Amino acid sequence: MNWQPFIDRLQSKLLSRRIKEPWGSGLRFMILGNIGSFVQTGFFLLVMLALGQPEKNTALYFVAFVAGFVLEMIPNYFASCCYTFGQSPTPRNAGGFVFARAVNLVIQLVVLPLVTAWLKGLNVGLVSLIVIFLAGIINFLMQSIFFKPNKQADDL
Numbered sequence: 001m002n003w004q005p006f007i008d009r010l011q012s013k014l015l016s017r018r019i020k021e022p023w024g025s026g027l028r029f030m031i032l033g034n035i036g037s038f039v040q041t042g043f044f045l046l047v048m049l050a051l052g053q054p055e056k057n058t059a060l061y062f063v064a065f066v067a068g069f070v071l072e073m074i075p076n077y078f079a080s081c082c083y084t085f086g087q088s089p090t091p092r093n094a095g096g097f098v099f100a101r102a103v104n105l106v107i108q109l110v111v112l113p114l115v116t117a118w119l120k121g122l123n124v125g126l127v128s129l130i131v132i133f134l135a136g137i138i139n140f141l142m143q144s145i146f147f148k149p150n151k152q153a154d155d156l
Helices: 004-013 023-050 059-084 091-118 124-147 151-155
Strands: none
Touching (some): 023 124, 059 091
């Protein structure tokens, strides 16, 4: 059964599909990113339970964090293809997605702790929100590059 006409009709009714680009893809990226954060947290908590709830900043804690991150990436990639950027999965956009998400993981695991340690006197929650917001912008811009249609492939 071909589901594409149904999916296209459904997506055409969504407000986020009717907003002009690049604002529409940015809005869809934010919606999907928030859903992805909940999914990542859910996977993280499940892995934490499976590992016996390890202490924060231990190797098993980071294993749980990375496992949640990686498990969330799989559905997020396909949703990014279909919903955010309106493209089919390809090796090019899959590689770009993984690269952008790897940069995001480094920001979460390395940059965020360094920034919050450096700015001890400030509100850690606010600093964290700013860093994660900037990480989201960087992630969107990187993914946008890899999800752009390949003009050379279209010319063949």
